[in-house]
Amino acid sequence: MTALALLAPRASAQVNSNAAGVFLQAGRAEVIRVAALPGTVNFALSPNGIAGGSSAITITTSWSLIPSVQDVNLYAYFASSAAALTDGLGNNIPPANVLASVNGTAFAPFTGNGAFAVGSSMLVFTERIIGNNKNKTRSDILDMQIDTTGLGLPAGTYTGVLLIQAQAL
Amino acid sequence: MRGRGIPRVLLFVMALALANSSAVLAQLNASGPSVNLNAVINPRLAVAVSPGTVNFQLFPGGGVSRGDNPLTITTAWNLRAGTNNVSLFGYFSSAAAALTNGGSANIPSSRVRGSVNGGPFIAFTQNSPFGAGRSLRIFRQPIRRANRIGQRNDTLNLQINTVGLLLPFGTYTGVLHIQARAI
Numbered sequence: 067m068t069a070l071a072l073l074a075p076r077a078s079a080q081v082n083s084n085a086a087g088v089f090l091q092a093g094r095a096e097v098i099r100v101a102a103l104p105g106t107v108n109f110a111l112s113p114n115g116i117a118g119g120s121s122a123i124t125i126t127t128s129w130s131l132i133p134s135v136q137d138v139n140l141y142a143y144f145a146s147s148a149a150a151l152t153d154g155l156g157n158n159i160p161p162a163n164v165l166a167s168v169n170g171t172a173f174a175p176f177t178g179n180g181a182f183a184v185g186s187s188m189l190v191f192t193e194r195i196i197g198n199n200k201n202k203t204r205s206d207i208l209d210m211q212i213d214t215t216g217l218g219l220p221a222g223t224y225t226g227v228l229l230i231q232a233q234a235l
Numbered sequence: 236m237r238g239r240g241i242p243r244v245l246l247f248v249m250a251l252a253l254a255n256s257s258a259v260l261a262q263l264n265a266s267g268p269s270v271n272l273n274a275v276i277n278p279r280l281a282v283a284v285s286p287g288t289v290n291f292q293l294f295p296g297g298g299v300s301r302g303d304n305p306l307t308i309t310t311a312w313n314l315r316a317g318t319n320n321v322s323l324f325g326y327f328s329s330a331a332a333a334l335t336n337g338g339s340a341n342i343p344s345s346r347v348r349g350s351v352n353g354g355p356f357i358a359f360t361q362n363s364p365f366g367a368g369r370s371l372r373i374f375r376q377p378i379r380r381a382n383r384i385g386q387r388n389d390t391l392n393l394q395i396n397t398v399g400l401l402l403p404f405g406t407y408t409g410v411l412h413i414q415a416r417a418i
Contacts (some may be wrong), residue, residue, distance in 0.1 A: 100264040109274035113313050127268055135263070151274055151350040155316055156382075159274065181264070212274055220383035221315045231267035 078227045092117070096136065098129040100232050107228075109212050112233060113219065119210040123228075125190065128203040129233055140232045142166065142208060143187035150176065150186070151226035152211070157219055159226070160210040161186040167209040181233045274369050279313040282323065282415050289411075295404070303392040306413075308373065311386040314417050318378045323415045324363040325349060325391065326370035333359065333369070333394070334409035335400070340402050342395060350392040365414050370371040378417070 101224075107119040127140055144150040149158035161176035167189050180187030190206055193199065289302040310323050327333040332341035344359040349371045351357075363370035374388055376382075393411075 097262050098263055100265050100267040102268040102270050104270070105268075106271040106273060109272070111274045111276040113276055113279065117274070127265075131263070149389075153316070181293075203250055210272075214276070218384060219276055221276045221313045224274040224276070226272040226274075228270040228272055229267060230270065232265040234263040234265075 085195070095159050096129075096131050096135075096234070098127070098232050100128075100140065100230055101126045102230050109210075109211055111214055111219070111224070113221075114215055114217075116211050116213045116215070118210060119212075119222070120199070123208040125206045125230055126203060127191075127206070127232055129198065129232075130201045131232065132194060133200065134233045135175065137195060137235050138191075138193045138232060139181065139235070140206070140230070142176070142184055142190055142228055142230045143180055143183035144176055144184065144226065145230065147185040149226070150228075151224040152222050153220075153222040153224050155222070157183070157224070159217065159219070159224055162173070163213045163215075163217060164226075165211040165213060168212075169207050170209075173209070173211055178183040182231050188222070195234075201216060245335055255418070264404045268391055276313070278315050278318070278417070279311070280321065280415050280417050281311045283309045283311075286317055286414050288292050289393055291393075293397055293402070293407070294352060297398040297400060297402075298400070301395045302395075306391040306393070308389045308391060309386065310374075310412060310415050310417075311338075312378075312417060313384045316370070316380070316383065316416050318383065320378055321374075321385075321415055321417045322363075323373040323389070323413065324365055324370050325359065325373055325411055326363055326366035327359060327409060327411060330360075330366075330369035332409070333411075334404065334407040335406050336405040338405075340405065340407070342397065342400065342402070342407055344365050346396045346400065347409075348394045348396065348409075349373075350394075352390050353392075354416055356392075365412065373413070 090177040102123050102125045104121050109117045112115045142163045150164045151160040165175050167172040167173045175187050176186050180186045285307050286304050291300045293300050327344045330344045333344040333347045334342040348356040348358045351373050359371045360371045
């Protein structure tokens with residue numbers, strides 16, 4: 067009897083526990099890819115002047131993004147703001163003397179700030195992501211020049227690496 | 236009521252987590268390609284001479300005649316690492332006939348002498364990469380890292396010694412070549 071008396075109130079009372087919140091997120095994977103061709107650009111430098119690259123660079127950027135992304139930015143940049151190209155003997159061509167034209171626009175030096183480098187970067191494009199371009203592929207043309215005016219570079223072979231990287235924000 | 240639903244503190248934490256989660260997801264950096272840049276500056280070695288003509292008034296009976304003007308030679312270079320020196324030579328195409336009257340009378344290169352930057356006159360009888368026995372070295376400039384790009388001016392005074400040649404009257408012409416080599 068005692069036991070029943072004790073159990074009876076609990077069976078009749080209604081107690082709700084707290085509701086634990088669990089976030090469920092079903093998102094598809096975000097993807098952004100960048101490809102560039104050719105892999106090498108050659109320059110026959112003038113000792114004191116402007117030389118064009120042997121080929122323009124075609125950059126293909128593809129993305130599949132979630133709705134919250136607002137912009138896709140593509141940057142081309144050099145790892146060092148002092149030496150875009152070097153002969154390995156202490157003679158350098160700084161990014162300020164490397165210029166590029168994006169899709170036929172005016173040539174500009176690699177002196178900008180970007181997401182990946184400060185003072186040695188160039189913004190190739192910014193594309194605002196709206197409803198109809200969350201999945202997209204675009205191509206851009208980057209023409210390059212090197213201006214050796216005033217650098218006083220000795221004869222030799224100068225090499226460097228141009229990095230190209232995209233960012234979705 | 237406090238026991239029911241989601242406590243405010245938990246809501247706050249959840250909202251914060253959601254906000255942080257959105258921020259992380261909203262920034263995506265692609266690993267991008269790289270493009271190799273190769274740029275070449277070819278070596279340069281240039282020589283300029285002025286004036287382009289030197290005249291001599293030769294003595295009929297033989298003697299030493301000076302040219303009417305010294306030559307000013309400008310040598311400019313931009314050289315690769317590993318280049319050890321630059322040498323400049325003056326030379327004639329023929330040791331037997333530095334100048335000729337177009338017939339059989341010749342002035343050999345041994346009778347033409349040059350004085351470099353006021354130094355002693357020396358006959359064009361030296362060897363060079365451009366002519367054996369008919370050359371005169373004007374300078375040999377060591378090249379170091381600091382002067383891989385450089386320029387210098389030199390003066391070359393010329394003489395012709397006709398003593399004992401018994402040359403007939405006439406006009407004698409010849410071409411003095413001036414050429415540099417970096418090695």
